[in-house]
Amino acid sequence: MSVQCCPTARMPMTTEPVFYSFRRCPYAMRARLALVVSGTACELREVKLADKPQAMLDASPKGTVPVLVLPDGTVIEESLEVMHWALARNDPEGWLERDDPALIAQADGPFKHALDRYKYPNRYDDCDPLPHRAAGLDFLQQLDARLAGHGQLCGAARGLADAAIFPFVRQFANHDRKWFDAQDLPQVHSWLTGHLESDLFATVMQREKPWRPGQPPVAMAL
Numbered sequence: 001m002s003v004q005c006c007p008t009a010r011m012p013m014t015t016e017p018v019f020y021s022f023r024r025c026p027y028a029m030r031a032r033l034a035l036v037v038s039g040t041a042c043e044l045r046e047v048k049l050a051d052k053p054q055a056m057l058d059a060s061p062k063g064t065v066p067v068l069v070l071p072d073g074t075v076i077e078e079s080l081e082v083m084h085w086a087l088a089r090n091d092p093e094g095w096l097e098r099d100d101p102a103l104i105a106q107a108d109g110p111f112k113h114a115l116d117r118y119k120y121p122n123r124y125d126d127c128d129p130l131p132h133r134a135a136g137l138d139f140l141q142q143l144d145a146r147l148a149g150h151g152q153l154c155g156a157a158r159g160l161a162d163a164a165i166f167p168f169v170r171q172f173a174n175h176d177r178k179w180f181d182a183q184d185l186p187q188v189h190s191w192l193t194g195h196l197e198s199d200l201f202a203t204v205m206q207r208e209k210p211w212r213p214g215q216p217p218v219a220m221a222l
């Protein structure tokens, strides 16, 4: 039997970028949204966070998903950078025109801080989740005002800011759906529902088994 040896599994075996992902990770989700909307063909490697593949750690020792490894070996290991890279290649919906770095920084900073403590209080010392839920609600109220009259965060059409932020709002909403649904956030509710019911979201939520070295490549659905 001949064994084909990929010396380290570090380099992609195809001419397409290799994308290490975790289906439910909001950072990986936002990157997949941009990869798919830009029509970027990739090999999808689903990762189990408790058992990260060595090939991914070799490419990106910090050990977070998403990671995109380009055919020339360039590694992009931040979700927003993956979004920008994909949209710079091809941006058929004009997402780059609907970006808001300051709002995204608020989502990634204070809102994510509140989300983690609301969702996983036991991971923190003496953590009462309720003030964090209230802090998250403050941000959602800001989004609600921002969405009024336009429907999306930077105008009438979805853009980079929406795709970067809604996966985190989804997580916040899902933690206690009954409470979330009872909040007076009409714009946020319809914005979130619209994104979750979109064909694009269905496409990026493709289910795959965790990747194993040597397996046939799995194409990311486009």
Ligand SMILES: N[C@@H](CCC(=O)N[C@@H](CS)C(=O)NCC(=O)O)C(=O)O
Binding pocket: 022, 024, 025, 026, 027, 028, 049, 063, 064, 065, 066, 077, 078, 079, 080
């Ligand atoms: N700043 C990074 C954050 C990515 C991140 O924290 N991803 C989480 C999953 S949602 C992760 O990989 N955590 C590592 C772990 O849980 O071991 C980005 O934007 O890509």
